[in-house]
Amino acid sequence: MAKQSKLFDSDRPKSQDISWCPGCGNFGIRNELMDVLEEMQYKPKEIAVISGIGQAGKMPHYLKANGFHTLHGRSLPIATATKAVNPGLEVIAIGGDGDMFAEGGNHLLHTIKRNPNITVIIHNNQVYGLTKGQGSPTSLAGMKTTTQPWGVYDEPMNSIALVVSQGCSFVARTFMGYKEETKEIIKNAINHVGFSYVEIFQNCVTFNKVNTFMWYKNNTYFMKDHDVTDKEQAMIKAFEKDPYPLGIFYVNKEKPCFDNHLPPYKDSAEPLYKREPDFDKIRKKIEQKRG
Amino acid sequence: MSTLNIVLGGAAGQGINTTEELLTKALKESGFNIFATKEYMSRVRGGINTTTISISSSPVRYYREKIDILVPFTKGVVDWTSERLSENTLILGEKYLEQEIPSGLTHIVVEIEKLAKDLGNKLFANTILSGLLFGIVKADKKALNKVVEKKFSSKGDDVVSKNVQAAEKGYELSEKICKEYNFSFEIERDSSVCEDIVINGSEAVALGALNGGCNFVSFYPMSPSTNVAVNLADIAEEMGIIVEQFEDEIAASNASIGAWFGGGRGLVTTSGGGFSLMCESLSLAGMSESPVVIHLAQRPGPATGLPTRTAQGDLNLALYAGHGDFPRAMYAPSSIEEAYDLSTKAFDTADKFQVPVILLTDEYLVDMYYNVKTLAVNDTVDKHIVEMNSDYKRYKLNKSGISPRGVPGYGDGIIIANGNEHDEYGDTTEEIGLTTAMQEKRMKKLEGLKAETLKPFFYGNDSYSVLMVSWGSTRDTVKRLVDKYEDKGLAMLHFSQVYPVYDASDYLKKADKIIAVEQNITGQFAELIHRELDIKINERILKYDGRQISEEFLEKELSEKGVL
Secondary structure, eight states: OOOOOSTTBOOSGGGGSOOSOTTOHHHHHHHHHHHHHHHTTOOGGGEEEEEOSSSGGGGGGGBSSEEEEOOTTOHHHHHHHHHHHOTTSEEEEEEEHIIIIIITHHHHHHHHHHOOSOEEEEEEOSSOTTTTSOOOTTOOTTOOOSSOTTOOOSOOOOHHHHHHHTTOSEEEEEETTOHHHHHHHHHHHHHSSSOEEEEEEOOOTTTOSSSOHHHHHHTEEEOOSOOTTOHHHHHHHHTOOSSEEEEEEEEOTTSOOGGGGOGGGSSOOOOGGGOOOOHHHHHHHHHGGGO | OOEEEEEEEEEETSSHHHHHHHHHHHHHHTTOEEEEEEEOOSOSSEEEEEEEEEEESSOOOSOOOOOSEEEESSTTHHHHTGGGOOTTOEEEEOGGGGGGSOTTSEEEEOOHHHHHHHHTOGGGHHHHHHHHHHHHTTOOHHHHHHHHHHHHGGGOHHHHHHHHHHHHHHHHHHHHHHHHHTOOOOOOOOGGGGGOEEEEHHHHHHHHHHHTTOOEEEEOOOTTTHHHHHHHHHTHHHHTOEEEEOSSHHHHHHHHHHHHHHTOOEEEEEOHHHHHHTHHHHHHHHHHTOOEEEEEEEOOOSTTOOTTSOOOOOHHHHHHOSSSOOOOEEEOOSSHHHHHHHHHHHHHHHHHHTSEEEEEEEHHHHHOEEEESOOOOOSOOOOOBOOBOTTOOTTOOOSSSOOOBOOTTSBSSOOEEESSOBOTTSOBOOOHHHHHHHHHHHHHHHHHHHHTOOOOEEEEOTTOSEEEEEEGGGHHHHHHHHHHTGGGTEEEEEESEEESOOOOHHHHHHOSEEEEEESSSSOHHHHHHHHHHOOOOOEEEEOOSSSOOOHHHHHHHHHHTTOO
């Protein structure tokens, strides 16, 4: 096992009993994330991890970093706002396929459009874990689940095609079993100015007997010589399957970033909690109503 | 005559708003107190909208329905307002409206459209009309010219001079009419009014929020709450605040929680339907102990209801919204001044107690406007946040239930907020002892909120027999009735904070008869008083047609109850 980061490892009492199943892909993602943050020389106080609900959503409890374990599907608007008022923070939203594609689907679309300078990490295990084995938006057709015992009849959502089509400014997919590549992708995502979408395939050892660790190994490959600035190529790649391409699909550095348009930061990057309201200007606004 | 009610009625898009703006500004500049309230249809063009402008020698704060002068801009207005007309009403209108005027009413034919065309553009009609009405109350012509010049200055000298001419034409017409029909409306002026500010309810909520340190505004458009966001967006650059229209109300309210978490001070503005979508996030605020300020501008429901009309039907929604138990505070401003003050206060209460605070206004309050002396501005905002040390515990248990709130990046520590039940650090727990302690800690804050609950406004003779209980925007109309009928033993108790409910048992028990006055069909506040104070209010005066309770309505209802 590779050397594990210590800086972002939590020593809080409840962090000692991680509730993921042994062998869960979440462990790998956690390790990769902790390593990346340390390698990038961040301090725990500079990071905020905003999660939704699901097994992935438990992440803030197993890290030493600012965290907010919010509601199912709602982490993106919360993360967007946290970054907007506290621009020095590196904000990472975390959730699973149910969190981001089902309950929070509308927020995902509009966060792509808004393009805040945050990163989203989506743990995609193609099944619902925390609620015990229901189909997810990315479950493969034919997969038998607790609530679709006849087998999922519809085709899975093509998440990569969806986000590329919406012009997401950074789109990548990886598999947690490829540690170095995954770290490199997360690093690039964090460095990208704008909304960075990182989808990470992970195995669910308890509820997904189709997409196992070995299935992902055997059914994925890293793209080579792919031009990340070419949206059409990215769309073509997004429709490829068996094997599924991994790597950075698309990057658009020109897309206007939400945070760069915010009025408080025209002259100063100081977070809002350090500032005082401008009472003289408020007084002036009231005075102007004298006619 | 001390108060004159002028009503302008026309189709959406006809320019009533221009006349209203010119007229009210110029009248105020001339030293008249003004008050304006509108009722409008949910459409961008057509239909019939009306604006009631009260002109008075003293400040007007109540709603009187009766029309002294009606100016119909289009066919159908006379019929739409028929219940508000009397034999004393003067109708100033074009000749083609003649067949609509009921017999017994005075129709003064004014050919404003023709005068406007003579000046070169039918758009001048609004300015001519302003001049006409201005002349009828014998206001200072210079004041109108000044307002007209300011209003049109961006459109070039030619437009300005044409509009000044138009105003003059209107003024001349008024002199002719007053002479011909031998009437005059002499209203005493008060020169101190000239220096007053003129402000509407939406602006008051918006400025009050800024005064409370608001720096992040998230919303999804919904009448009648949107103007608060419009006002703040308009000055966002200048004030250095963030105003963002989100994809839905779910995102808007969650974003506000995210803003508070990050150290901002968020305002959400919405109406009933949007608030319904925010229930889940309200519960998150309750559990994660996030401050939240939601402005809920009420309109009649259920569902889409009457989008542009007024109601007090969302008290229960705001009171019970969100799964699980958690404390909250709810303010219901009774006036524009209070909308400003309580919007400011909402931020402090939310921050201090780390709870959701709901500011309940309604369409009537946010859309009405009048002149006030000034609004007081703070010198400082108490932020109620702490620098975190390396062993910081977000949910530290203590006596008050209020654990010092940190902000990411402030100090050496880190903060963990959580919507799951949690330990003192904020990490998820299912332990029996902790779960119990955390539930109790959160509810403990209700005691602090209760201790700071605003006292209701009592008005009337101490030896009252009948007590009217009201809340929110109806205060000054109820007060008008108390003034009028104090000799009948009438008094009022008005609540500007509807939760927690102030213990007003003494006032209530003293009355022979208590009458709840509300703008909903069930008497939601009366039921809340019963729940909280164990005092049952059987008599109710309820209005639920989307129109504000007026002096005449309340008078009639009180008569029917045998009170007057």
